Amino acid sequence: MHISFTRHDPDISQSCKAVTEYLDKENTSREREYEEFMEDIENQALSDFDKQIELQNLFFSQDDNEQEVFLNQNSATDLIDANVSSRAKERESKFFILNISPSKDELQQLNEIVGAELKAAGIGEKETQLLSQSESGAKQLEIMRNDLMHQCLREYTKDVMRDYAQNFNRKVYNNPGNLPTQKEEKQINSETRKELAEMKIDRKDPGYAQKYQEIREQKAAELGRDLSVRKMTEKDLVWIAKVEEKRTYKGNDKWVIENRKAQREIKKLEAEDKPDREKIALLKAQLHTDRTTGEIVREGLKKGGQQYHVHVVVSRYDNCPNARYKGSISPLAHHRNSRMAGKIAQVGFDRDSFFKKIEQSFDERFKYERRDSYEKFNEQKKLRTGKNTRTRHATKAVSVLSKPVRDELYKASGAEELQKLDVRNAVSRELGFRVPLSIPKTPLQLATQTVRSAIAKITDTSKGY
Template structure:
């Protein structure tokens, strides 16, 4: 489970409205029949139209400055293993969304009118998507880029030859292009992976737009708060503040496991990924000390994520050679890279 929480992009080149982001989330509905479309929903509503979403998010910004985000974008991406536990991806992910928004609310160390924050205080709209495309930052696109550059150079030379600007052998250049296309390290269905290409397999995931202000438009609820969970004295009173991201990510995993009876491997847990970032040596020692079946599954998952595997990895953590460790670390760094807030 990969969850990212990203603040609204602000600045002179970005709109203060949620309209552009909402329009972006409508991209999959283009050219689909009405019955096949995915619509926005929230805790109680279904098939909400985009105009309503934009209007409600844009209007819920009382006392926020231009330099403050008006909403946050949460992306929830279940793994292929997690998705296999779902019976109906659209319906099950909607159920899951409504559950984790309770987890989101519970992760605020805040009170409204003397009561803890609940999902009824959160203004949000969500949408399920079933496709993903390769981005320029994906490792497959980046590692294919040298080949793409050479292919582009060959195509440019072909055009110059056809225009009579240079002398050359078009047939030879076309054969070179074909060879470079085949030699690119990352392929999908026999084609070189490029930016914008659809990813294979089940890619269902969730996008959630969460207003910065609460449902009453009176209280600011920021998941990007630098305060994890604390109290501060304000006008002579102790006031709770902060958002516990660790608690949210852990609760989100637990909710999925409870709803769909999913048995989570150590490698899939947020705590494991956090341990890897904090102390990779401990991460690997725990990984190597797992029961045989769980360890085998963990390494199978790592291989499927493109992490380089070294034959005969030593069982004793003291035998972990630095060269082996660094190669594994580089691979996992790429595999678990994430958004601006969270992992």
């Protein structure tokens, strides 16, 4: 699992609008592909499945009371832009971008889970083969698998943001609606420092920070205010995210640069009066090609294979409604104990610990047996450089998909009727992510029609028609 952090550049813009507009770029092609598929279906009424597919074009965020939260591009932009501390500096990054990129092996594990989930819901190898015999049936399978991948990655992103929040080891206020005013806070801080001085406890004392907080809470309580704190969780973060399915080669990619240089040399050699054919052939053979498609790599070329990844835009500040008390949190901060807003606070982010934890979260959620870990890579890197060395239970049933598919497909094919599927045995419940998918009435009708058509042809052939 690879996760990178990108800092917002406040010199370009104070808003994240450009970022959210960029992340919306896949919507047009996705909508067009789905609409073309739906044109082949007689009943165009919006089903639950249609609505679910539309969610792929929206941003998602932290669940609210176990319900998924989705936002359009404007609402997502406003959520990040509005969450700013009154102490924010103009040239300070207001948000950070996390790029979550599963490895090839991790994506394969998700594919296997998707296949197992569909099988548990009634679409096994036999049904898959029958559906794959027609273009429309194959498209339906692709849509269902893709939607499951989106759901898996949304759930995992929430795990990542949980680990992100925990890694800061920060405190937030228990009662943000009853915090002191600016004048009251100055009085509380002054009296606290004076009392600590009388107790002869200075800043170098290991227990200074804890004692400072205890006295501040006491002084605030005397004024009828509440400065008590608790550990920060993912619910205190402000973030939005989007699952993406495609990647293209950028102009500054190493392979693009090297190919561009080689192609210039090839063009120069070919223009000579007596071209060196052997050298030209050698240069062409050395051009980088996409490992999946075999196409010569160039700027703008779509990368082959599955390219699922997630972009997260997370605010620099927690979601305290009082702008004066919003805490500043940066994943790029190296230091540990420091001063923030006049108070001692742990503001650093331990990236090594974070990378290990998010791998562990993936392994636990998706039952993945990891061979190449970040820790192993780090140890090998140290040797090369000479240095020393939640599970959420699903609450939705698969019956929306499983019962009609089971009844229709097995009845039409003449196969023995299966016992009723038990949702308690569903793969989604075992793994703890929110599947199943809402499945479709219209695509389901198409699946049934496809299977029936295939069976009818086989029957007709056997009778000699």
